[in-house]
Amino acid sequence: MREDELDQLITKALGTGPEATTFRLRWNRWSPALEQCLAAAYSGSLEETLQRVLELTLAAAARRPEDLRVLDEQRLLNPDWLQRPEMVGYVCYTDRFAGTLAGITDHLDHLRELNVGYLHLMPLLMPREGENDGGYAVADYTRVRPDLGTMDDLENLTRTLRGEHISLVVDLVLNHVAQEHEWADRARAGEQRYLDYFLTFPDRTQPDEYERTLPEVFPDFAPGNFTFDDALQRWVWTTFNSYQWDVNWANPDVFCEYLAIILDLANRGVEVLRLDAIAFIWKQLGTTCQNLPTVHDLTEALRAAARIVAPALAFKAEAIVAPDDLIHYLGTGRHTGQVSDMAYHNTLMVQLWSSLASRDARLAETALRRLPAKPTSTTWGTYVRCHDDIGWAVMDEDAAAVGLNGHAHRHFLSDFYSGEFPGSFARGLVFQANPATGDRRISGSLASLAGLETAVESGDPGAISFAVDRILLLHAAILGWGGVPLLYMGDELGLPNDDGFAADPAHAADNRWVHRPSMPWELVDDIHEKPDQPAGWVFLGIRHLVGVRRRTPQLHASVESTVLPSPDHRVLLVLRQHPLGPVVQMYNFGEDEVWIPAGTVGAHCGAVAEELISGDHYDLTTGQFKLWPLQAAWFVAPPV
Numbered sequence: 001m002r003e004d005e006l007d008q009l010i011t012k013a014l015g016t017g018p019e020a021t022t023f024r025l026r027w028n029r030w031s032p033a034l035e036q037c038l039a040a041a042y043s044g045s046l047e048e049t050l051q052r053v054l055e056l057t058l059a060a061a062a063r064r065p066e067d068l069r070v071l072d073e074q075r076l077l078n079p080d081w082l083q084r085p086e087m088v089g090y091v092c093y094t095d096r097f098a099g100t101l102a103g104i105t106d107h108l109d110h111l112r113e114l115n116v117g118y119l120h121l122m123p124l125l126m127p128r129e130g131e132n133d134g135g136y137a138v139a140d141y142t143r144v145r146p147d148l149g150t151m152d153d154l155e156n157l158t159r160t161l162r163g164e165h166i167s168l169v170v171d172l173v174l175n176h177v178a179q180e181h182e183w184a185d186r187a188r189a190g191e192q193r194y195l196d197y198f199l200t201f202p203d204r205t206q207p208d209e210y211e212r213t214l215p216e217v218f219p220d221f222a223p224g225n226f227t228f229d230d231a232l233q234r235w236v237w238t239t240f241n242s243y244q245w246d247v248n249w250a251n252p253d254v255f256c257e258y259l260a261i262i263l264d265l266a267n268r269g270v271e272v273l274r275l276d277a278i279a280f281i282w283k284q285l286g287t288t289c290q291n292l293p294t295v296h297d298l299t300e301a302l303r304a305a306a307r308i309v310a311p312a313l314a315f316k317a318e319a320i321v322a323p324d325d326l327i328h329y330l331g332t333g334r335h336t337g338q339v340s341d342m343a344y345h346n347t348l349m350v351q352l353w354s355s356l357a358s359r360d361a362r363l364a365e366t367a368l369r370r371l372p373a374k375p376t377s378t379t380w381g382t383y384v385r386c387h388d389d390i391g392w393a394v395m396d397e398d399a400a401a402v403g404l405n406g407h408a409h410r411h412f413l414s415d416f417y418s419g420e421f422p423g424s425f426a427r428g429l430v431f432q433a434n435p436a437t438g439d440r441r442i443s444g445s446l447a448s449l450a451g452l453e454t455a456v457e458s459g460d461p462g463a464i465s466f467a468v469d470r471i472l473l474l475h476a477a478i479l480g481w482g483g484v485p486l487l488y489m490g491d492e493l494g495l496p497n498d499d500g501f502a503a504d505p506a507h508a509a510d511n512r513w514v515h516r517p518s519m520p521w522e523l524v525d526d527i528h529e530k531p532d533q534p535a536g537w538v539f540l541g542i543r544h545l546v547g548v549r550r551r552t553p554q555l556h557a558s559v560e561s562t563v564l565p566s567p568d569h570r571v572l573l574v575l576r577q578h579p580l581g582p583v584v585q586m587y588n589f590g591e592d593e594v595w596i597p598a599g600t601v602g603a604h605c606g607a608v609a610e611e612l613i614s615g616d617h618y619d620l621t622t623g624q625f626k627l628w629p630l631q632a633a634w635f636v637a638p639p640v
Helices: 003-014 018-063 066-077 102-113 151-163 182-188 205-211 252-267 293-309 323-329 346-358 362-369 396-401 406-417 452-458 461-481 499-503 511-515 521-529 534-550 599-605
Strands: 089-092 118-121 125-127 138-144 167-173 176-178 226-229 234-237 244-246 272-276 314-317 342-344 379-383 429-434 439-443 484-488 561-564 571-578 581-588 594-597 608-611 617-619 624-627 632-636
Touching: 003 018, 018 252, 018 293, 066 151, 102 118, 102 151, 118 272, 118 484, 125 167, 138 151, 138 252, 151 167, 167 252, 176 182, 205 226, 234 244, 252 272, 252 293, 293 314, 293 323, 323 346, 346 362, 346 379, 346 406, 346 461, 362 396, 362 561, 362 571, 379 461, 396 406, 406 439, 429 511, 439 511, 452 461, 452 534, 461 484, 461 534, 461 571, 461 581, 461 632, 499 511, 521 534, 581 599, 594 599, 599 608, 599 632
Parallel strands: 089 118, 089 484, 118 167, 138 176, 167 272, 272 314, 314 342, 342 379, 379 484
Antiparallel strands: 125 138, 176 244, 226 234, 429 439, 561 571, 571 581, 581 632, 594 624, 608 617, 608 632
């Protein structure tokens, strides 16, 4: 497009004032990457697609509220807002936390007490009625689930949260829609335009070819990847469930539809979009149809277009994939730092649980050391527990490097956390056992998996103390790694499994609801009045760790965590080499004290070190010092 034509379109949409100048500057900055990435997917219709993207971004820019324009400028001046150690996340279901979107504001004091700056409300856009994969079968992206409120309530909430310096995070499902979505209805009605939004086949010939290399996500209740639709008389691609139709991202109309949705949510004040099932959106015969290069082109194109209108908006990739695939969602090569702003550190989560069960950090040391460095402008989402099951993503080569059999170790972890292994402290449930692969994932609350439920029932003070220490150890690790630590609702109180989930017919078939409880606000009140109980110990311990993190600039996520060889197999040793000085972190996964050579810390911190969590000072000129059972320790050189 010629420069004068671009100017005419900008002037028509935005006038000749500062908004027009801002748009022109951003278009010039981001459109080259946008065009390059669109060309990778839509080379045959590039000019037409680019023109449509320009029209969509101009229209959205014209509607952008003034207070969000100010936020855009703040974020451009502070691009590291998601990387700062003051940033702490909280993840919850709206109805289970507060009933409605409007009700969230009644509990801001709880979020303030945990210094939350990032609030992820689990799926809240309108799902299909009945079974809906926990809200991830979206029937309408323009409406909120009626029992939670309205789009106006969503906007009001984002405005309130901005006043509290809390960024709202919302799920955007990109791979599929509910079979009741308007696009699917119009496809069934015979509209070819909308039939082309989906991947459908007249017989099983092509589906069977694809199935040769496709894994099954839910083998128990959704085997296979294709479903026959009686109305269409065609086979529909349905990766996750029969009622979730995969959309056809090879069609540029689909790209433009989702871009319009993204820009609308950004203009309503959503500040982070969790890109659900992003790994699955591009299909290619003969592959697993996951993590393909075009996925990263499309994600970068969406991000570039969004930044033209709303640079305050960040992308978080929901890519629970192998370590070698994960780094691409933050960007490598020409995509470096341009794909998503944030991704889940699934490897860290899995290795923490593995170390806890085995009382051995050698596998974690090996797996975490071989991870490539992320782009310095991006951040990890670090977590102990989330709404989903835990899959044991242990690489066979990592296991072999420490003398383990990968398959056997994954089997051990499933046995341990389901409580089947002799002497296990855990109480979890097996989710989606796959006899063909031996894969057995695990559901369960953090407290139940860490042994607190069993310990409280036994009344054993020692067992309770160990369980609380495990919970705090795991949280110290995610708070200390560098990134946005994500606290999952209920974990801060040590909530046990919600065994009543099976009484709800809508949840009975999916045992992940065992770790999706309702918030017991009476318990929150109780721990403030009577903190000397397990829930109070957990809450006060996590609050203390959050406070220490906020006061430690060396935990800024632009700095990489490096796992060092440990002097003891029970201890994970992490170094953060920051310009203000190093932080040496130690995590003892054993229930015994461990003696550490003083030089392990002294080589980085000098003769004396301050341990930030306890506030103690250590003389490192002596031979060795003691780590307590299940102790987390962050050492720094004391300030001059």
